[in-house]
Amino acid sequence: MKEKLLLLCGLLFAHSGFAQPSREPIKVTDLLKIQQVGGITLTPDGRKAAFTVLSTEPDAAKKSDYKNVSQVYVVNTDGTATVRQLTYAKEGAAQPAWSPDGRQLAFTRTVDEKPQVFLLASEGGEAVQLTHYTLGASSPKWSPDGKQILFSASIPINTLLRDSLLNPAKALPRWSFEKPGFDKNEQLVTSSAKPNADGSLAEIRAYLENDVVDKKAKVLTKLNFQDERDVSADQSFTQFFVVDAVAGAKPVAVTHGFYDFKQVDFTPDGQHLILTGQLDSLQNPDRSRESQIFLANRNGTQLRLLLGQKGVSYTSATVSPSGKWLAFQFGPASYASVATLAVMPLAGSSKDIVTLPLDRAKAGLAWSQDDKYLYFTAQSNGGVPLYRAKLSNRKVEKLSDYDSGITSFGVARDKVVFARTEIANPSGLYLADAELKKVKSIGHFNDWVQTRQLSRPEKHTFVNDKGLSVDYWVMKPTAYQASKKYPLLLEIHGGPAAMWGPGEASMWHEFQYFCSQGYGVVYADPRGSGGYGLDFLRANVNDWGTGPSSDVLTALDKTVAEGWADAEKLAITGGSYGGYLVAWIISHDHRFKAACSQRGVYDLATFFGEGNAWQLVPDYFGGYPWEPAVKATLVRESPITTVQNITTPYIMFHGENDRRTGFVQGEMLYRSLKVLNRPVEYVRHPGGTHELTRSGDNRQRIDQMLRTYEFFARYIQP
Numbered sequence: 001m002k003e004k005l006l007l008l009c010g011l012l013f014a015h016s017g018f019a020q021p022s023r024e025p026i027k028v029t030d031l032l033k034i035q036q037v038g039g040i041t042l043t044p045d046g047r048k049a050a051f052t053v054l055s056t057e058p059d060a061a062k063k064s065d066y067k068n069v070s071q072v073y074v075v076n077t078d079g080t081a082t083v084r085q086l087t088y089a090k091e092g093a094a095q096p097a098w099s100p101d102g103r104q105l106a107f108t109r110t111v112d113e114k115p116q117v118f119l120l121a122s123e124g125g126e127a128v129q130l131t132h133y134t135l136g137a138s139s140p141k142w143s144p145d146g147k148q149i150l151f152s153a154s155i156p157i158n159t160l161l162r163d164s165l166l167n168p169a170k171a172l173p174r175w176s177f178e179k180p181g182f183d184k185n186e187q188l189v190t191s192s193a194k195p196n197a198d199g200s201l202a203e204i205r206a207y208l209e210n211d212v213v214d215k216k217a218k219v220l221t222k223l224n225f226q227d228e229r230d231v232s233a234d235q236s237f238t239q240f241f242v243v244d245a246v247a248g249a250k251p252v253a254v255t256h257g258f259y260d261f262k263q264v265d266f267t268p269d270g271q272h273l274i275l276t277g278q279l280d281s282l283q284n285p286d287r288s289r290e291s292q293i294f295l296a297n298r299n300g301t302q303l304r305l306l307l308g309q310k311g312v313s314y315t316s317a318t319v320s321p322s323g324k325w326l327a328f329q330f331g332p333a334s335y336a337s338v339a340t341l342a343v344m345p346l347a348g349s350s351k352d353i354v355t356l357p358l359d360r361a362k363a364g365l366a367w368s369q370d371d372k373y374l375y376f377t378a379q380s381n382g383g384v385p386l387y388r389a390k391l392s393n394r395k396v397e398k399l400s401d402y403d404s405g406i407t408s409f410g411v412a413r414d415k416v417v418f419a420r421t422e423i424a425n426p427s428g429l430y431l432a433d434a435e436l437k438k439v440k441s442i443g444h445f446n447d448w449v450q451t452r453q454l455s456r457p458e459k460h461t462f463v464n465d466k467g468l469s470v471d472y473w474v475m476k477p478t479a480y481q482a483s484k485k486y487p488l489l490l491e492i493h494g495g496p497a498a499m500w501g502p503g504e505a506s507m508w509h510e511f512q513y514f515c516s517q518g519y520g521v522v523y524a525d526p527r528g529s530g531g532y533g534l535d536f537l538r539a540n541v542n543d544w545g546t547g548p549s550s551d552v553l554t555a556l557d558k559t560v561a562e563g564w565a566d567a568e569k570l571a572i573t574g575g576s577y578g579g580y581l582v583a584w585i586i587s588h589d590h591r592f593k594a595a596c597s598q599r600g601v602y603d604l605a606t607f608f609g610e611g612n613a614w615q616l617v618p619d620y621f622g623g624y625p626w627e628p629a630v631k632a633t634l635v636r637e638s639p640i641t642t643v644q645n646i647t648t649p650y651i652m653f654h655g656e657n658d659r660r661t662g663f664v665q666g667e668m669l670y671r672s673l674k675v676l677n678r679p680v681e682y683v684r685h686p687g688g689t690h691e692l693t694r695s696g697d698n699r700q701r702i703d704q705m706l707r708t709y710e711f712f713a714r715y716i717q718p
Contacts, residue, residue, distance in 0.1 A: 023453045025478050025516035028702055028709075030452070031509050032056045032066055035445035036427045037419035038408045039070075039095060042077070043102035046412035048122065050074045050086075050096040050105055051419070051429065053445055056698055066698040070094045072107050074122065075442055077415050077431055083443050086124055093118070093127075097140045097149075099245075106130070106140040106149055106245075117151055119245065131243060133251055135159070143298075144270035148242045150254070157235045157258070161188055166239070166253055173258040175284045179221045223286035226612035229657035229689045237285075238277075240264040242299075254300030260285060262315070267346070268323040271298055276317045276328075279305075289333035289615075293317045293326075295346075307350060315339065318365040318374075319346060325391070327365050327374050335497065335619045336541060338534045341365075343374070343391060356389045358396045359533035366411045368434065375416070377406045379531040382459065382471055382501020386418065386436060399436040405503030417442075421505035423456055425449055453478045455515035457502055462558065464527065464551050468536055472524035472555035473501065476564065477718075478515045487569035487716045489514050490556045490592075491523040494576030496540060496548065496620075499531035500524075506694050510705060517709060518718030519571070522559045526551030541620050544577075544604075544637050545584040552581065553589065568593075569716045573708060575599055575693060576661060579652075583639035583669065586648040593715040596708045598653040599690055603665040604634040610662030640665065643672045649679040651711040653704055655688025655696070683707055 039052035052070045059065040072093040075083045087093035089109065097106045103122055108115040111129065114136035120127040130149065131137040137151040160167055172185045179187055187205075195210045196203035211217045218233045225231055238260045241251040254273060255261045261277035275294040278285055292308030306326070307314045313333040319326055326346045331339035341356045360378035367374055373388045380398075384405035389396045400406055400420075407427065409418035416432045429443025457473035464470050477486045491511070493500045500507060500523050511521050525531065526548040528540030540548050560567050571594045574582045579600020586595045601607045605625040608617045621637070623630035635641050652670055654663045666682070673680040685692055685700045693701055 023451055025453050026509070026512040027516070028513055028705055030448075030513075031702060031705075032698060033446070033448050034426050034509060036407075036505070037429050037443060037445060039072075040408045040410040040417055040419060040429075041096055041098055042410040042412035042415065042417060043098045044100055044412060045102060046415045047077055048074055048098070048102055049077055049410060049417040049431075050098060051408070051417075051443075052094055052096065053085075064699070068695070068698070072096045072105065072120075073443075074105075075417075075429070077417060077442075079431055079440055079442065083429070084124070086120060087127065089127075095139060097142060098122075099142050100144055100146045104245075106142065108138055108140065117149060117243075128247055130245065130247065130249070131251065133241070137241070137243075137251070141265055142245070143242070143266050144268060147245060149245050150240060150242050150264060150266065150273075151251070152238055152240050152261075152264070154236045155239050157237070160237060160258060162190065166256070174281045175258070177221065178223075178284055223284070224612065226610070226659040226662075228612070228659055228691070229687075230659060238262065240273075240275075240300075252299075254296070254298075256300065258285075262291060263317060265317075265319070266298070267295075267319050268321055272296060273298060273300065274317050274319055274326070275303070276315055279303075279308075289313065291315055291333075293328060313339070316362075316365050318367065320367045320371045321369055322371050325367075325371060327367070329362060329365075335613075335616055336538050338537060341374075341376070341389070354391075354394065356394055356396060358387065358389075361530055362387075364409065366409070368411060369413055373434075375409070375411050377409065379499045379504075381531060382473065382499065382525065383503030385503075386416070403502045405501075405505060407505060421503065421508065423454060423502055423508075426505060426508045452512075453516065454512055455480075455521075457511075459502075460555075460558065462554060464547075464554065466527065466539055466547070468527055468532075468539060470524060470526060470551050470555070471501070471532075472522060472552075472558075474559050474562070475511055475515050475521040477518050477520055478512075479518070480520075480564070482564070485564060485566040485569075486518060486520050487571065487712075487718050488520045488522060488556070488559060488565035489712075490552060490570070490572045491521055492552055492572070492574030492578035492581050493523070493525070493529070494574070494578045495530065496528040496544065496577040497530040497537055498577075499529050501531075510693075513705060514709070520559070520565050522555055524552045524555040542622065542633055542637075544580065544620065545588075545639075549581055549585050549588070553585065567591075569718075571595065571712050571716060573598070576690065577601065580639060583646070584642075586650065587639055587642035587645045590647060592648050594712045595648045595650045596653070596711065597650070598693065598704065599655060599658050599661055600652070600666065600669075601661050602638065602669040603640040604638045605631070606665040606668065607662060608634075610664050611660055613660050640669055640672065643669060644676060646673060646676075646678060649711070649715050651681045651683065651708065653683045653685070653707075655685050655690065655692045657687055658690045658692075660690035681711065 036054040042049050054070045056066050059067040069092040072087045073085050091110050093107045093109050095108045105120045115138045117131040117137045117140045118127040135153040139152045141150045177185045193202035193206040195207040197207045220233050240255045243249050243251040259279045263276040273296045280288045291313045293306045293314045296303040314330045316329045327343045329339035331337050342353050344352045360380050362376045362378045365376050375388045381402045383402035385398045385400045386406045404422035407419045414434045431442045432439045455475040455478050457475045570592045572592045573596035575598035579597035582597045608614045654666045670682040
């Protein structure tokens with residue numbers, strides 16, 4: 001009887017489109033109301049949880065603008081206490097970390113444009129700034145005895161060359177800096193020559209160096225010369241420091257050299273450090289994609305390699321509470337790969353490795369207090385479940401569903417505190433037992449959603465021409481009526497290894513907004529998506545266009561076949577790789593009344609040069625643009641090759657500082673369409689990076705969504 005009642009409720013829920021007549025539709029400005037819970041951390045005894053809440057606030061310094069501010073909150077985990085906000089400063093707070101006794105929190109806050117570590121009593125009060133490090137301080141972690149804090153900082157190479165504490169021997173990199181004509185890095189040696197444009201060669205070099213310092217020139221010798229927003233000649237290295245947890249203490253470096261360390265933590269006994277990073281003494285860091293795992297003394301001395309291998313990346317090093325076990329991931333240093341989860345005795349070697357089977361990309365490794373379980377999240381089948389692996393039998397258990405996404409979690413004793421995104425709530429805070437059997441909401445940050453009409457996605461699956469099962473979701477218009485037909489919007493994700501589904505948070509508002517405007521929405525996870533295993537992930541190698549477009553168009557066709565969507569009112573949009581696929585599709589298919597690409601890739605050979613994600617080219621197409629076979633493939637797979645076939649009205653977006661995909665090829669596609677006299681509009685957002693629609697300027701995020709809607713409205717009337 002209970003099952004029948006649940007089924008009836010589900011049918012009524014689906015039929016209603018998850019809408020109530022008394023509720024309002026989602027508005028574009030509701031984007032500003034969404035609060036995001038993250039950074040969850042529990043005290044060692046499990047009695048308290050700290051976390052961050054990212055909110056949008058009016059920017060007092062810029063009229064009509066908004067800024068994103070993160071603050072730290074705390075809640076007891078007995079299920080009775082209410083959430084308390086601990087920080088209020090306008091600069092915000094992030095990266096909370098509990099002291100071992102649970103009496104203090106370390107967190108970071110921006111001071112003079114650099115993050116610094118602060119200390120705050122768990123009961124609140126005035127925060128005390130612990131670090132004043134000129135290069136900033138991030139990712140604080142307490143030593144097990146509570147006496148010190150470990151933090152990271154990004155060290156520019158010029159600082160590392162000249163700093164008497166970080167580099168007392170004035171050593172040079174052992175790897176080549178790759179400046180032509182200087183085989184032994186002699187150009188890095190500090191010169192006493194005075195700048196003089198008319199002087200000796202040494203004085204001319206000093207003069208030219210001043211031009212670089214004064215930003216009159218950028219001299220590029222790096223392979224990876226783009227960051228997220230600019231072309232950069234700078235080279236920096238992430239290093240780690242310890243500082244006594246008392247005001248006025250001076251930080252001491254525990255990592256050294258011209259290398260990057262991605263992750264460092266104390267072992268549970270406090271006597272050693274476990275380190276993950278890149279330490280190839282002879283290879284330029286830009287040419288090495290591997291990472292290794294090391295063990296060192298607490299002060300960073302006697303660094304020894306635990307795990308490392310050519311062509312393999314070792315990451316996520318996490319020591320169990322007893323100090324006996326090391327959990328980690330390893331796999332090929334490539335975008336198109338899925339890392340393997342493994343454990344071994346910390347005192348063992350690579351021959352003692354035991355792998356834990358789950359063909360998904362895993363994140364957030366955390367041990368149970370008794371060493372028996374390893375918790376983690378993984379994108380899978382449209383959701384981001386929480387999993388746990390049992391060491392004794394290597395069994396991996398899924399603790400939450402595919403219809404939601406665990407965006408952050410903490411484990412201590414018999415408690416799990418987690419943040420979850422789902423259709424009913426873009427971000428909420430929950431308390432559960434160790435098996436996630438008893439779940440209780442303990443933080444309400446998006447109650448405004450209860451006053452809105454929402455559309456519920458309906459999941460479908462089909463088998464494509466490669467025999468792969470493809471998931472797709474259909475969202476009907478919020479005010480859906482069975483007697484009417486509606487426009488249908490095909491949305492396409494990026495990556496190409498991204499994954500969408502009800503458990504993916506970034507598209508919550510956009511999907512709901514278009515549904516509220518009278519559109520149906522359909523989106524799929526085509527071949528090449530993450531969340532479905534290695535074979536699925538690599539099913540688009542050498543095939544970015546034809547195969548994936550077949551998958552998303554099949555999802556569209558099957559949705560139209562349901563009968564409620566108007567086949568004469570179809571629109572299409574996508575971002576990044578999704579922008580690529582939009583351009584590909586409309587150059588091969590003319591069914592759409594309007595199209596939109598955001599931050600797309602349109603010429604793969606050009607992308608190799610101007611995008612900082614250029615390694616997608618060799619990873620997916622097996623080589624480089626000058627190789628004849630690869631060149632032919634890149635031409636075949638680039639939408640610019642068939643630009644003359646595009647007749648669909650088209651709006652294109654790009655952030656002016658997007659260096660992940662670059663933007664020159666966008667300009668090339670736009671100019672080509674203009675020369676062809678096609679209906680095209682190109683929108684550039686000043687200062688915008690590739691992350692504009694996720695974490696960028698909020699007015700620009702709203703602008704992009706509204707411009708897309710307005711452009712579609714020129715050709716489609718709901």
